[in-house]
């Protein structure tokens with residue numbers, strides 16, 4: 001399957017991983033922190049480590065619904081132990097009287113003196129309220145020990161950690177009510193193109209409904225960014241320069257789509273060079289080739305960074321995920337993360353991408369018990385259908401054909417949502 005485009009080998013393209021490293025290197029964290037209630041901090045990035053307030057677990061407690069006992073008492077009472085105590089979750093730490101055992105529930109404090117918990121499935125209760133156990137019981141069985149996960153004062157999450165659902169739960173479990181987080185990143189979004197129209201506007205031949213704008217707004221919102229929406233902009237250098245000058249003030253990053261290729265209607269690069277400077281332009285990736293990083297303002301240090309994503313929507317998506325996202329994370333104070341990849345077998349053949357790495361939109365088929373990558377649909381960089389269905393990308397090195405049954409690097413899409 002191919003998009004029918006002629007393959008052009010462009011000299012001087014930056015290697016994908018080199019471009020990613022340049023993005024990481026260029027991304028300085030923004031200053032400014034705020035104190036937020038934990039419940040309002042989902043998706044935000046910690047600006048200071050979060051410390052354990054308690055030993056976790058706070059007390060020895062039961063991992064099972066069952067019976068807490070002393071192993072010595074059990075060994076000494078072949079006809080069973082009387083149930084002399086009942087410990088529900090929420091009870092304080094009791095004492096287990098010698099010669100008896102305690103009915104206990106998951107999470108309830110193990111009474112002092114008990115050295116094992118037996119799950120109720122392994123217990124027989126006779127008519128006299130005595131409990132007998134089948135099988136061996138190991139010392140410490142089914143007891144979650146105080147402090148086995150962390151101790152009071154330990155670092156639970158370092159500065160730079162994103163507060164995902166599990167992180168929120170971890171801090172909530174320590175009774176933490178408020179956290180210090182980096183302020184939201186302000187991103188100015190500029191879509192370019194005379195052809196772009198918005199939903200509700202009448203379509204005419206040649207017009208294109210703006211799909212990258214809504215896509216990028218969704219992606220930015222998913223990263224907790226504040227979006228200043230400044231598009232669509234007409235394809236003239238004057239219109240673009242005016243919008244970029246406005247975008248520069250008050251944004252931590254300007255994200256542009258379209259107009260970044262080499263035609264005379266593509267003004268991003270020349271305007272960027274006039275209003276600031278260019279770090280790089282052109283990456284050996286397919287889709288996503290004409291991606292640019294630069295800055296608006298007097299210098300890289302004092303200016304506002306700009307990432308120019310290609311106009312084709314799938315090129316924009318891939319450029320965002322592999323290159324813009326690590327930059328956004330760096331600006332948010334998150335540490336760089338490696339691109340997650342693992343080997344997966346291709347279930348199709350395909351001609352070699354010329355001169356650049358190709359990121360094929362694939363789904364993983366598990367029907368044979370091991371994953372096999374299949375094309376998710378048409379691979380043109382204007383074809384959003386496959387991108388919307390794909391589980392991830394099969395990464396094909398430049399000038400390497402895809403052969404069915406051979407193994408290639410698979411890059412899961414879920415990593416870009418974190």
Ligand SMILES: Nc1nc2c(c(=O)[nH]1)N[C@H]1C(S)=C(S)[C@@H](COP(=O)(O)OP(=O)(O)OC[C@H]3O[C@@H](n4cnc5c(N)ncnc54)[C@H](O)[C@@H]3O)O[C@H]1N2
Pocket residue numbers: 008010191192193195196208209210211212213257258259260261262263266287288289290309310311312313315381382
């Ligand atoms: N002679 C060459 N032409 C092109 C090259 C090249 O190397 N030499 N590279 C091609 C590649 S690869 C890509 S990717 C595109 C990117 O071009 P631009 O970034 O300049 O994007 P535009 O020309 O403005 O638009 C391209 C395409 O995408 C549609 N588009 C743009 N914005 C949106 C949007 N917000 N929503 C939906 N669709 C959008 C636009 O209508 C065009 O069809 O350049 C190739 N050309």
Ligand code: MOO
Pocket residue numbers: 285286287288289290310312314315381382
């Ligand atoms: O091949 Mo472009 O990079 O269409 O995205």
